[in-house]
Amino acid sequence: MLKKLLLFGFAGLAVLTVGILIGHFGIQKGSSAPEWVQELSHDVDEDFIQKFIAEVDNMRIEENLKELTKVPHMATTAGDEATVQFMLRRWQDKDSGLDAAWREDYRVYLSFPNKDTPNKVTVVNPDDAVLHTVQEKEKAYYPEQDDPEVVQPYAAYGPAGHAKGRLVYANQGKVSDYEHLNRTIDLRGTIAIVRYGGAGRGAKAINAAPFGVVGVLVYTEPYDMNDGLMNDNNETYPNSWYLPPSGVERGSYTSDFGDPLTPYLAAKKDTYRIPETDINGVPPIPIQPIGFEDAQILICELGGTAAPADWQGSFPCIYNLGGPGFTSTSRFNNGEVKLHVYNSGELRDSANVMGVIWGSVEPDRYVIYGNHRDSWVHGAIDPSSGTAVMLEISRILGQRVKAGTWRPRRTIIFGSWGAEEFGLIGSAEYAEEYISKLSQRTVAYINVDISVFANATLRASASPIAENVILTASKQVKAAGSNTVSVYDNWIKYFNKTSPTYGLIPDVGYLTGAGSDYAPFIHYLGISSMDISYTYDRSKTRARIYPAYHTAYDTFDYASRFIDPGFTSHQTVARTAGNVLLRLADSFLLPFNxxxxxxxxxxxxxxxxxxxxxxxxxxxxxxxxxxxxxxxxxxxxxxxxxxxxxxxxxxxxxxxxxxxxxxxxxxxxxxxxxxxxxxxxxxxxxxxxxxxxxxxxxxxxxxxxxxxxxxxxxxxxxxxxxxxxxxxxxxxxxxxxxxxxxxxx
Amino acid sequence: MLKKLLLFGFAGLAVLTVGILIGHFGIQKGSSAPEWVQELSHDVDEDFIQKFIAEVDNMRIEENLKELTKVPHMATTAGDEATVQFMLRRWQDKDSGLDAAWREDYRVYLSFPNKDTPNKVTVVNPDDAVLHTVQEKEKAYYPEQDDPEVVQPYAAYGPAGHAKGRLVYANQGKVSDYEHLNRTIDLRGTIAIVRYGGAGRGAKAINAAPFGVVGVLVYTEPYDMNDGLMNDNNETYPNSWYLPPSGVERGSYTSDFGDPLTPYLAAKKDTYRIPETDINGVPPIPIQPIGFEDAQILICELGGTAAPADWQGSFPCIYNLGGPGFTSTSRFNNGEVKLHVYNSGELRDSANVMGVIWGSVEPDRYVIYGNHRDSWVHGAIDPSSGTAVMLEISRILGQRVKAGTWRPRRTIIFGSWGAEEFGLIGSAEYAEEYISKLSQRTVAYINVDISVFANATLRASASPIAENVILTASKQVKAAGSNTVSVYDNWIKYFNKTSPTYGLIPDVGYLTGAGSDYAPFIHYLGISSMDISYTYDRSKTRARIYPAYHTAYDTFDYASRFIDPGFTSHQTVARTAGNVLLRLADSFLLPFNxxxxxxxxxxxxxxxxxxxxxxxxxxxxxxxxxxxxxxxxxxxxxxxxxxxxxxxxxxxxxxxxxxxxxxxxxxxxxxxxxxxxxxxxxxxxxxxxxxxxxxxxxxxxxxxxxxxxxxxxxxxxxxxxxxxxxxxxxxxxxxxxxxxxxxxx
The missing domain is CATH 1.20.930.40 (Transferrin receptor-like, dimerisation domain)
Structure with a gap:
């Protein structure tokens, strides 16, 4: 009986269990949760972030950089088009590409020197005999400087024109500098030589013109850039990161950003263009940048009284103001400087390359990560160091998407902007064209242009709302060259501030300028933006920026030998910026404070x-x-x-x-x-x-x-x-x- | 055995059933739906809309109107403050009020005549003896016109000043009108009399000044407003809706909207104010509106040649251009018109009254419904007909909220704007102060200012995206005075268009002007807006607008006897606009196309x-x-x-x-x-x-x-x-x- 009872008991239990199972699984509850309930809670996966960090490969970044810097790729040149194709190939790759990638062209107004008639700066005597000719191109230490596609140093958007006059030294070309000179010298008809820094490039000429100055030469003062070193036998590149004597910083001489002819309008083929004469903020007089080897020859021969102490530089001479003109004991006595500029403006088609990973939960929320693609010459550091990093981030993420193992909560958009060097043109046109959509949907813009200026520490500028996510990300990544110290702990030694809330923390700066492509996003669209890089120990150098900036020496060789041997700083930036990107794209609640x-x-x-x-x-x-x-x-x-x-x-x-x-x-x-x-x-x-x-x-x-x-x-x-x-x-x-x-x- | 088996069978079945029940109800599914899943699908409840329509009470609207029009309530006067208090009482009512209601004050620049020294218009002979004096106030048919708070007719923001000159008739005061006169008459030093219409109020003086005209009189031409009728014994109010001979249209003579001293800034106490002399778009010369009784006396005595045919009006005389001045056979021969204007600007505190019903599902999405509260005098039609309707809508909805039987999906905000008559000031300051929040969150703005111009048909203007919801709502409401014909079917008879998509449909107009408080929403903020009212059969009258507009005759008596006896048109507007409001606030998917x-x-x-x-x-x-x-x-x-x-x-x-x-x-x-x-x-x-x-x-x-x-x-x-x-x-x-x-x- 017991046995029977047990049997029935077991049978009953079994039947009950079957019933329970049927009841629980077999009958759908009226209120069972739809699948999307689970999806909605998609949040940052810390494991995924750790894996991402581990996967960032310095060697691949190096390879990216080598590929990107094969040839000079100034905006809209054949070299630039080659990088467009390279980006498209990478982002459209079947295995490790993004969901979609495409190009968007704008017809923009750029300014170039004339290949057949290069800009020319000479010193002539009263009979117009040439006493000295400024070097037209930079010295070639390697074949790459001899590439015919290396653009002659010039001041983009500086007007064509001819000027001749006695030389004066005007320090940095600030208004106060010209005012100082003007107290003792009649500046009318003079040519001013000024050093980079202190005022915007174009401002040096804009400030000069009202005093009657007819032309401007701009040079890189070795005191400001080379910590005073000048000798290319042992002191400068190719022996160090310092600028060689013939190196010349190119640059855009506009003060506004975006295509100069289509303010507030995307530069399409038929878009209204203002007359060229209405372009705002460009030099009104001829202007030409030169190397310090030539600058020394000119400045050290100047007559007149000695310039103020803080105008002096590293040349082994007293910097005089100019008589105006050269001292009577000079071989240039009574000589004048002649300036021939043949720059001209051209409408060119410039491409942005866009890539996207669609968000799974909130596809209509965008996190944009971008950098420009165009350089002045080979542009290994500016901008390819950033692009090499972007490509490594997009490779890892694209691979996961293709493998079906990950998709971000929000949409990630990568932007490879064109014609930044001419004034943030690609990103500005993009912001103008998509102003409504971007304003409505963009969570943040992350800019990594020059990713590595130097190896000392992370540096970041951002809207304060994003400070928090950058700090969080920086705590999870090890500093370049260290297995123990975090980016955060290293950073706080170089840049810090005392926050009333947090005490001593790394100092995330503010984005008050327009130095890179974050400007259209933060300033024009009001999109929370950030700019991230690795940079100097300021106690070790006075260099305004890395010395090969905008010169023919900003090459793969320079980057790999002097800026970031081993590419571990690049790797660290990729890890940190990628971590920020993932937190913004994946967090259930935005990591904004x-x-x-x-x-x-x-x-x-x-x-x-x-x-x-x-x-x-x-x-x-x-x-x-x-x-x-x-x-x-x-x-x-x-x-x-x-x-x-x-x-x-x-x-x-x-x-x-x-x-x-x-x-x-x-x-x-x-x-x-x-x-x-x-x-x-x-x-x-x-x-x-x-x-x-x-x-x-x-x-x-x-x-x-x-x-x-x-x-x-x-x-x-x-x-x-x-x-x-x-x-x-x-x-x-x-x-x-x-x-x-x-x-x- | 069979019995036993059956017994066991039943027992087993019972156990199985218990098991199923336990399994289904007793064990929570890991993925059971959270409560909010149901809430998220909150949609328009058509039953609720039908109940709402049924509940709209014409008698309550009438009562609202009576209360709102007890005394003149020009912006910032004691009468205006009384309406502020009335709105607050109604919207804060414990039983049928909204979730919250409050006032928001702005310090705005208004313009008033001087009570002690009224504006004066006379005809004088060369010895300055007064030959005729224009009536300073409108004739009292009822005690309400004698209320000391009835403001003298004046041109708000017209400058104080004295002008004297020979009279000319300048039609509507358009540039082309003055040009026409100027071909044969030296306009320098003249006074122009012009009729309302054709050009903005202020433009009539702005257009005149360049020709040397020194002062302007503006009158309401009976042809334009009264279908030619002029006699108050039997033709005009109080015997009909037509304007009595002494009636004068007041108005704001600015061309811009918003507080004139704080462009683009909300007019707070310490807000920067531009100098009064920098106010844009106001008359540069004295200007004063007058009634047609006086206008007839002036125009019919004018000398010179006959005005063009389309300048003629309903006075029983030829409208001459003026010699300049009066005809030699006139009792005003050699007479000049003298114009004394004592208007002055004052900073006053003007209140918006705001009321809100919070949304249950999307509280951060706003549907705003508004109307101004201030009038020129008693303002029964303009604006109180709209406010009476708004109060009836808010009463019904507030009651349901208080009863806990309904809450909209989205937040509903009611706005009772101040100082609209002076230039949409209350709504414009609101838009300026809350520009970011409103731009980010507002679904739509519904404006019902004058809710009933006349009883013939609905009229609506809107952003095209909202056309659809208005048409849908209008199909569900019966036309005023009909139990069978819908608002839609009635409307299509008066205003229609052939849509390529829909064929013949009622013509929803575009919001291209700035005639009421929708302007800051659609034009400044880009918020999809609509303006809804009941209006005329255009085949029955030429009246530019309802004839008592902006006069002392726009009273409860006028509204209830001549505009909408029985208040069924008010009721119809409340039903239609309320239906639109409910659809915008409750729809799961916005009813936008x-x-x-x-x-x-x-x-x-x-x-x-x-x-x-x-x-x-x-x-x-x-x-x-x-x-x-x-x-x-x-x-x-x-x-x-x-x-x-x-x-x-x-x-x-x-x-x-x-x-x-x-x-x-x-x-x-x-x-x-x-x-x-x-x-x-x-x-x-x-x-x-x-x-x-x-x-x-x-x-x-x-x-x-x-x-x-x-x-x-x-x-x-x-x-x-x-x-x-x-x-x-x-x-x-x-x-x-x-x-x-x-x-x-």
């Missing part, structure tokens, strides 16, 4: 109060509304942070996380005011726009107050008041966007 | 091609890119529609519906270009901006081409080309935003 923005605004506010409050008050302008606005921003940020902390977002309605993500994504957009700076092309971000004032605070306010202090005019104080109201409204408007949707009152 | 936008763009394109293509070609400007852009927009719209049709959106990831809703919500935003019209204040929408040209097409292009055709100047053709590129880029940019996130190439 609005309270860090509040801290930055508070810092700017303190500087404004300290420097300007009394002056404003004396002119009956109250800074209180600005204080209130910053306070309201801080409160709104604190509240949003506490909503995030106190929510179980993964388990609440997905529209709540989306709402918060949108608030974070659009925060920088709230600072865009298209009318704030009518004279600063495409600068619309009222916090990070460029600034002339030395006070690190709100740029419109700072510049306007300084002008008003200088002139004392009522209308200038009105402008200061206007800028105070503009920034106040922008900050309090941004605070409104951070407020809970349920607490707008 | 981007293909309707394509149809509008195609219509504009045809007009541009027809009128301008040849001219453009003759000036080497190709219109092809515009054709391409419109085509790409059409394709993108078709594709998006097909994605919507082929998707099972309720069962797919909620982020897909959200993405599509965002595409629809942000479509109008893609047409915003802050730099397109530097001379048109706050007009940023490149499709719907104001237009001078008579060609119904893209406004920037049309106006630029017409100017270029007139001048033939290269620089004007350049501007035409520029506008062509601007609108092309905007349309193709908008098309990009409609493209699938997965198909951006």
């Amino acid at each position: 609005c309270s860090d923005y509040a801290e930055s605004l508070e810092g700017y506010l303190s500087a404004a109060v300290k420097n300007f409050e009394e002056h404003l008050k004396a002119n009956s302008i109250s800074i209180e509304p600005l204080k209130e606005a910053v306070k309201s921003f801080r409160n709104a940020a604190t509240n949003l942070d506490s909503v995030i902390r106190s929510s179980d977002l993964v388990n609440e309605t997905p529209l709540k996380a989306r709402r918060i993500n949108d608030q974070l994504m659009l925060l920088d957009r709230a600072f865009v005011d298209p009318l704030a700076f009518p004279n600063k092309y495409a600068f619309r971000h009222v916090i990070w726009a460029s600034r002339s004032s030395g006070v690190a605070t709100f740029p419109g306010l700072a510049d306007a107050v300084e002008k008003a202090l200088a002139t004392g005019l009522k209308e200038d104080w009105n402008q200061a008041h206007r800028h105070l109201s503009i920034v106040t409204q922008a900050i309090s408007g941004a605070a409104h966007t951070l407020a809970e949707a349920h607490a707008t009152q | 981007c293909s309707d936008y394509a149809e509008s763009l195609e219509g504009y394109l045809s007009a541009a091609v027809k009128n301008f293509e040849e001219h453009l070609k003759a000036n080497s400007i190709s219109i092809e890119p515009l054709k391409e852009a419109v085509k790409s927009f059409r394709n993108a719209a078709t594709n998006l529609d097909s994605v919507i049709r082929s998707s099972d959106l309720v069962n797919e990831t909620p982020l897909k519906a959200r993405r599509i809703n965002d595409q629809l919500m942000l479509l109008d935003r893609a047409f915003v270009d802050p730099l397109a019209f530097p001379n048109k204040y706050a007009f940023r929408h490149v499709i719907w901006a104001s237009r001078s040209s008579g060609v119904a097409t893209f406004p920037g292009l049309a106006d630029a081409v017409e100017k270029a055709l007139a001048t033939g100047l290269k620089e004007d053709w350049n501007q035409a080309h520029r506008h062509l590129s601007i609108v092309t880029q905007a349309i193709s940019g908008a098309a990009h935003t409609l493209a699938e996130a997965h198909a951006t190439q």
